[in-house]
Amino acid sequence: MPRLPSLTQSFGGSGRAVRVALAAAAGFYPTAYLMDRPVVALYALFTPIAFGTLSSLPGSGRHRASSVLRAAPAAAALVALGTALAVTTWAAAVGMLLVTLALTFGAACAPRLASVVPGLQLCYILACFPPYAPASLPERLLGLLFGATALVVGELLLFPSPRRPSYAERIAGALDLAAHTTRLLLRAESVDDATARRLRTTGRDLRFSRQPHECRPTGAGPTDRALAQAGSAARRLLDQLAALGGLPPAPADTASQTLLHGIAATCSDTATVLRGGRSVRGAEFLEEMTARFLDERAGGPEGRGDPPPALLRRRSTLLTVAASAVTVRTAADLATGGDRAVPGLPHEQFWYARVPAARLWLVRARGNLTPRSVVFQNAVRTALGLALARLVAGSLDLSHGFWVLLSVLTLARTTAVGTWSAVRSAAAGTLVGAFLAGAFIIGAGDATAVYAALLVPMMVIAFSVGPVGGPAWAQGLFTLVVSTAFAQIAPVTWRLEEARLVDVLTGSGIGLVCGLLAWPAGARTEMRRSVAALLRATAPVVRDTADAVIGRRAEPSADPAERPTAGSLWPALHRLRIAEAAYAQFRTEPALRSDDDGPDWLAALNYGSRVLNGAFWLPPSQGVPDFPPDAQRWVETAGQQVAAAALRAADLPSPGITFRLAPLSPAIRSATSPGARSLLVDLEVWLHALAADLATATGAGRPGPADATYRQGQ
Secondary structure, eight states: OOOOOOHHHHHTTHHHHHHHHHHHHHHHHIIIIISOOHHHHHHHHHHHHIIIIISOOOSOHHHHHHHHHHHHHHHHHHHHHHHHHTTSHHHHHHHHHHHHHHHHHHTTTOHHHHHHHHHHHHHHHHHTSSSOOGGGHHHHHHHHHHHHHHHHHHHHHSSOOOOOOOHHHHHHHHHHHHHHHHHHHHHSSOOOHHHHHHHHHHHHHTSGGGSOGGGOOOOSSHHHHHHHHHHHHHHHHHHHHHHHHTSOOOOOOHHHHHHHHHHHHHHHHHHHHHTTOOOSSOTTHHHHHHHHHHHHHHTOOSSSSOOOHHHHHHHHHHHHHHHHHHHHHHHHHHHTTOOOOOTTSOGGGGTTTTSOHHHHHHHHHHHTOSTTOHHHHHHHHHHHHHHHHHHHHHHTTOTTTHHHHHHHHHHOOSSHHHHHHHHHHHHHHHHHHHHHHHHHHHHHTTOHHHHHHHHHHHHHHHHHHHHHHOHHHHHHHHHHHHHHHHHHHSOOOTHHHHHHHHHHHHHHHHHHHHHHHSOTTTHHHHHHHHHHHHHHHHHHHHHHHHHHHTTOOSSOOSOTTSOTTHHHHHHHHHHHHHHHHHHHHHTTSOOSSOTTSSOOHHHHHHHHHHHHHHHHHSSOSSOOOOOOHHHHHHHHHHHHHHHHHHHHHTTOOTTOOOOOOOOOOHHHHHTSOHHHHHHHHHHHHHHHHHHHHHHHHTTSOOOOGGGGGGGSOO
């Protein structure tokens, strides 16, 4: 057995264990002793365990109680379906396959469903095993009702959890910091190192991996999509402000000062909106200021002479800050119930604004219907494992065969290595637990009062220690719990522990076989494939964006309003979503080697996001200034260089990818009109940032302080 977790680990979250134990006891004891209905008692016992422990519902007590109430009708339907399909082993196994596919794959579209999926699966598992007794359905549903009601009451009344700030409130806090930093930049053109670190740290804290599960807006609906986009843009905004504050000093620029005022006001106003307040300024306030800034920038420098390169770069970086602030504001309006048509903004960036929620769910589901999606892989792996387990348990006529499926459900991991580790620990824990439970049953005999007295404290210990102790402690302690419970429903002997051990080992073996045969590498192989596909998909976006900046269109479009990069954007956006899902799973799996060398997957995702944002914002929306031939050749050459590097990087060569981008010479800048010159510098900053991202993503180097300027997330 592994080392026992510390008391702080074991009982730090004991409030939930006590709630579940008391809810299970509140349904179990009256139905087992007063009503003498063992079937009702069984379901009243396992329902709180299914939704209180196995599902691990997140959030406050009110939120968890709401989740149980919403899941109860689906649980009742699955109990009825399982009762009907228990007529034959094959019917029950096919039902298990379809139910698991629907639940596991559907969780990708509805994150709240993901938290209750294990509990819903357990409801079907309990009902689909022999004996085939349709007449017992009312008793099963009554037990489900008792258990769910007791759990809801416990969640509302016992050990209420403190409310955690929502993701919208966290974004609002980040925007307050952005507004404060922008006002600092109005007084001084730079920020100190401590402020820059705070900006980057606050941006990293907005990542989903650092948010509680209940606070992550990962749903397919418009509100969650808008919140996720607002969070991503806020992270980018903070990094850009840190980069802006680290640029060399530049001559005074009234247009930039005015735009900084607008950015600060917009950040404060957006924070108020996200907290539920009323907007002081119109949603188009910063868009109009940005348009005036572009007009003034294109009109030439203040005074005589060409603006120095430092000022041009500062203006380009400031423009990326404004673009991110506009994105945050628009996404916040959409997330809080706004019904904007987002005129003048890139349609592809806010494509979901006018799309019905049902269609958005279909888009999410269709996007993951590919063998390269880890969502699809996990759904298929889990469904095949549970269906095979049901088939084996029914064919071998294993007593208490639902323990076989419960083992598959709780021990299966996304990698074969992870499954083998869990199976070894679970087998050891079950063996020890079965030995202790058998000795306890032999000693206690038919003394039902002893079992009744020990059930609640046994559940509290199991549900406190098991989740933090790992599979060994979880399986060993749960063996003691089920032995204590079943001894009160029907006479038992030590052979119950023998059956429990055989069933757990059978389920562990089935889970291990599925882990070996179905995508055994988990997200690791898919991470490499999805990043390679993303890099290949971004190459045409880079070329199209560079061409669009100087007025060329890759392919003529029948719709003159369509952006010139629209044709290549959608494949890249799809590949980015697939890669992000793979990365989310990749970070949950045990590392086989250090991350100090090799590809940097997060940098690759940042590169893909930067490519798309440049395609959204760089091409001018109206008209294109005249570029001299030398400038056009530079744009074409630089765009081709980055696109070719992205294609080479897709092979993820071990030395990494480094290349020197063709420099934009002072002669080309001076020979270009002010409006075209500014666009050239915008494109130059973007392409240099992409080059730095490619080097980091392929492992050619790690970002250090000198690279911070290129991490501005343009």
